[in-house]
Amino acid sequence: MRRDYFELDVSNVDWVANGGKPKQPTVVIEFTGDTDALRDRLTDTTGAVLEATETDAAFRLTDAADDTDAAGVVSVTNRVTGDFILELNVAADDVTQFVRAARRYGESDAARDADGRYRVEIRVDGTELVVHEKATFLVYSSDGDLLRGRSLIPSGVEL
DSSP states (O other): OOGGGEEEEEESOHHHHHTOOOOOOEEEEEEOSOHHHHHHHTBOTTSOBOOGGGEEEEEEESSOTTOTTOEEEEEEEETTTOOEEEEEEEEHHHHHHHHHHHHHHHHSGGGGGOSSSEEEEEEETTEEEEEEEESOBEEEOTTSOBOGGGSBOOTTOOO
């Protein structure tokens, strides 16, 4: 599937900059391509939709991390098979803002009732196909090195 079939929108991140009440950051990925192909990638061999624990989300820089207009690729993969479910191009600043908000949300009292530090919704034509709450989001350099300080890694997790 082509990266331009996906659009990403992030919400509930502005509260960090303006000192507002913590809200769980939400990533909405809207898909405009072949729905059957996406559904196939989002299900296991029995046809059941993959659970949050069966997927991984990451960002790989395509430019140097310190470039002011750095960009990269957000990916969601099937943890069991390693197959890519989807990929899309985004600005690194957007990812940095998102990770900062998810980290701060995880430290807040508001996070106690949540299953994760952020929420991912994958939609087709505005209809939710998958909703997952996640706690980990890994960020990699353009050389493939894990950038721990830029990643969202829960305490107690060893990589």
